[in-house]
Amino acid sequence: MSDTYRYQTIYQAGTGAVADAFHNQLLYCRANDAPITARIVAALAACVAGDIPGAFLDRIRDWQGPPVADALALRAAGGLHSLHIAGGEPALDAIYRNASPSDEADAAAVADVIARRGADLLPWLDGPPQTNEAGRSSNFIAAMLWLADQGLPPRFQCIEIGSSAGINLMLGRYRYELGGVGVGPQPGAMRFAPEWRGPPAPDRAIAIASTRGCDVAPVDLSDPAQALRLKAYIWPEHSVRFERMEQAVAAARQQRPDMVAMNAADFVETELARPQAAGTTRVLMHSIVWQYVPHDQQARVTAAMEAAGANATVERPLAWISLEANRTVHHHELTARYWPGGAQRVQLGTAHAHGAWLNWFGEPVVKASGD
Numbered sequence: 001m002s003d004t005y006r007y008q009t010i011y012q013a014g015t016g017a018v019a020d021a022f023h024n025q026l027l028y029c030r031a032n033d034a035p036i037t038a039r040i041v042a043a044l045a046a047c048v049a050g051d052i053p054g055a056f057l058d059r060i061r062d063w064q065g066p067p068v069a070d071a072l073a074l075r076a077a078g079g080l081h082s083l084h085i086a087g088g089e090p091a092l093d094a095i096y097r098n099a100s101p102s103d104e105a106d107a108a109a110v111a112d113v114i115a116r117r118g119a120d121l122l123p124w125l126d127g128p129p130q131t132n133e134a135g136r137s138s139n140f141i142a143a144m145l146w147l148a149d150q151g152l153p154p155r156f157q158c159i160e161i162g163s164s165a166g167i168n169l170m171l172g173r174y175r176y177e178l179g180g181v182g183v184g185p186q187p188g189a190m191r192f193a194p195e196w197r198g199p200p201a202p203d204r205a206i207a208i209a210s211t212r213g214c215d216v217a218p219v220d221l222s223d224p225a226q227a228l229r230l231k232a233y234i235w236p237e238h239s240v241r242f243e244r245m246e247q248a249v250a251a252a253r254q255q256r257p258d259m260v261a262m263n264a265a266d267f268v269e270t271e272l273a274r275p276q277a278a279g280t281t282r283v284l285m286h287s288i289v290w291q292y293v294p295h296d297q298q299a300r301v302t303a304a305m306e307a308a309g310a311n312a313t314v315e316r317p318l319a320w321i322s323l324e325a326n327r328t329v330h331h332h333e334l335t336a337r338y339w340p341g342g343a344q345r346v347q348l349g350t351a352h353a354h355g356a357w358l359n360w361f362g363e364p365v366v367k368a369s370g371d
């Protein structure tokens with residue numbers, strides 16, 4: 001398979017969009033240290049391109065929505081991974097050991113599983129992946145250090161969209177070592193020390209005053225079945241993420257994250273209407289979720305933030321932190337905006353999809369509208 005990215009917009013649909021989405025997801029996995037997931041995606045792509053019958057593959061081939069925004073390839077890959085985790089599918093074992101002899105062998109193994117387990121795989125196409133990853137909270141904290149360095153109050157009232165199981169809502173309970181700067185309790189419910197690339201992070205004392213999040217389908221980590229579903233979306237080559245999931249389950253059982261079932265636009269509008277304490281910075285944060293938010297809701301969130309930003313004050317500022325994928329260059333961009341006085345969106349760095357490293361720019365780069 002070619003290593004050349006096939007240009008497509010995130011909302012592209014129609015003829016050829018599914019094949020291009022699987023191809024680009026394969027390249028994205030390779031660029032983010034996920035060779036096993038890349039093999040699964042490649043095998044699925046070969047099956048989709050072939051003439052193998054069945055409802056599972058036919059639904060993928062005839063996908064009506066935008067396959068990139070819908071994360072179609074990862075929906076299908078999550079289904080296969082769930083079968084592997086549950087055991088009883090030795091046909092997949094060689095792939096998940098990264099020991100399969102060839103792409104052809106991968107495709108044959110996946111085709112065999114689809115032929116036998118298509119009914120079990122079909123439900124995995126019904127909704128987008130739940131991709132909670134605690135390691136991404138390092139990016140939120142780094143951005144908060146930067147915001148504090150700009151003079152914003154260093155006590156943060158955090159609201160998050162697409163919270164899934166609320167793992168990143170517990171970011172105030174974690175310990176971070178970011179380019180020589182320590183943040184958070186010792187030892188913390190989890191500890192993160194991503195490889196730091198670039199100049200040092202701002203050394204500021206910050207605090208998380210509160211966190212609250214939303215999801216259209218919140219995940220209850222105390223439910224073993226829901227926790228297992230989250231594990232199926234973890235890329236199998238990243239074993240540390242499974243350890244983090246167990247730690248997150250333990251932390252959630254100790255104190256559940258504050259979450260509501262609500263869409264992103266309704267949630268942001270509701271939260272921005274609530275009183276804000278003086279001396280706190282209210283911050284909207286999200287990671288790898290914007291592509292799943294419908295266009296009309298994206299517009300409402302943006303309008304709500306800009307309207308609230310126009311009324312922000314030095315004592316009650318507003319900020320917006322995002323970690324989202326740039327699928328043209330296969331990495332994630334950490335960006336921030338704040339009001340008053342800094343409403344331009346700037347890129348603070350690039351980051352690994354699951355928190356392994358953070359490339360800190362030091363001098364933020366202004367992002368053009370629509371980037």
